[in-house]
Amino acid sequence: MSVSVDPSFLKPAQQQPAQALRPHAEHAFAAELTALAAQDDRPRPPRWKLSPWGVATYLLGGTLPDGTVITPKYVGSRRLVEVAVSTLATDRALLLLGVPGTAKTWVSEHLAAAVSGDSTLLVQGTAGTPEEAIRYGWNYAQLLAQGPSRAAMVPSPVMRAMAEGRTVRVEELTRIPADVQDALITVLSEKTLPIPELGQEVQAVRGFNLVATANDRDRGVNELSSALRRRFNTVVLPLPESVEAEVDIVARRVDQIGRSLDLPAVPDGITEIRRVVTVFRELRDGITSDGRTKVKSPSGTLSTAEAISVVTGGLALAAHFGDGVLRAGDVAAGILGAVVRDPAADRVVWREYLEAVVRERDGWSDFYRACREVSG
Known part of the structure; x- marks a missing residue:
């Protein structure tokens, strides 16, 4: 029966509170979903709000015939x-x-x-x-x-x-x-x-x-x-294929989070975002981006989500204790916390990476000094 x-x-x-810290997707992107539903004339499965094409467009982003821009929610295949x-x-x-x-x-x-x-x-x-x-x-x-x-x-x-x-x-x-x-x-x-x-x-x-x-x-x-x-x-779902793709993902998410918290705009810190992503990718892959130097990998995952957290934390430091511009000193402590999960083994990996890779890299002297300062 x-x-x-x-x-x-x-x-x-x-209903979402007006000042919800982290609105659900259907509330945060209500305008985009409404615009898509209005212009999506393709067949929809039973009880679907959008057609499969509309759902994919919502996730991947695009421009609708009326000029409405749908922001990408996922950057990938x-x-x-x-x-x-x-x-x-x-x-x-x-x-x-x-x-x-x-x-x-x-x-x-x-x-x-x-x-x-x-x-x-x-x-x-x-x-x-x-x-x-x-x-x-x-x-x-x-x-x-x-x-x-x-x-x-x-x-x-x-x-x-x-x-x-x-x-x-x-x-x-x-x-x-x-x-x-x-x-x-x-x-x-x-x-x-x-x-x-x-x-x-x-x-x-x-x-x-x-x-x-x-x-x-x-x-x-x-x-x-x-x-x-x-x-x-x-x-x-794979990790981002390239540095550029990962930088784009981190920048977009940090911008969304930053706007909700009234933090500085992401373009002010795009250099540091690129540095954080580069460090994470090299330690994750066990080799530098130019393929010349092998490095040891720490015990943590060093994921894109962790990079977003590091940069968001750095933006908060820059906004409340700096001049509003993201700098190396604002992300150094966050990187250390993400990399050094095992105080004994990971600290050795991090110090070797700093001395063998970061210290010798052109244009990274400020980043090296900031990381050395927080690493002790």
Whole structure:
């Protein structure tokens, strides 16, 4: 016996506070989504706010016929984005896989915002994520007073997405215990969520799908079973291919974050952004950008996301304790914190890199001095 979920379960996401520190994607980019929806005349899958073409345009950016500029949310391969969007238009779930900092969460949020107009149906995976986060829980006061009933149920984001025909997100899937992961198998294969306590089930309506993210470095933490992995189409998000691409990504995100925090404009610090990105890439790759010098890699990931954090922190220093222009001294401490995760081994790696590479690089003397000063 199938059952529709009580409408009280399906309340829309709360309206964003006017001064939300980090607005959801559907609120932060509402104007772009509205403009796209108005001019997107291509076929849309059931309950999608945009066509697959519109979703891809929202993520990758472009200019609409009326001149509206859609800013890029993801800088990378168009084909990867097209495959991800096309997957959501089928009955297969989407798994975004990659090393830390490759924008998996960012892409999943924007996909959900563009497809369903709501990115808040979210299960955050941790070692302590319970099965109720994927299936449903109970209001125990009502359960004890009235026994099992729909009124006593607390639906999970997955159950709500199934009933509403929306996109649900599962972050860090491989951090969820294996027995909890397996609760997704029936949902993804049969498109039903059994409720044995009531002898009922919730069936997914058209438009439902799931986007999960997983970390390459978490392989072996809670490896996906073959049965569950078959239910996903996996798209691997790579690190940016070039320095220029990574600088562009960092500059765009720092500009967005900086504007929300009233920090200086990014162009004032583009030189330091390039330096941070160069340092991270060389330490990550184990070789300098000119291919001449091999360097040791530290234990951390030195991801693009970490570069964004370093530069944003530097901008805050420049704004509040400097002249508003991002300089080497503003990013030095942040770089040290990102690189030196293991105080013993990583400090040696960092000092060798400073002396062998940074010290000898033309035009980097101020950067070298600032890094030496904070490194002690």
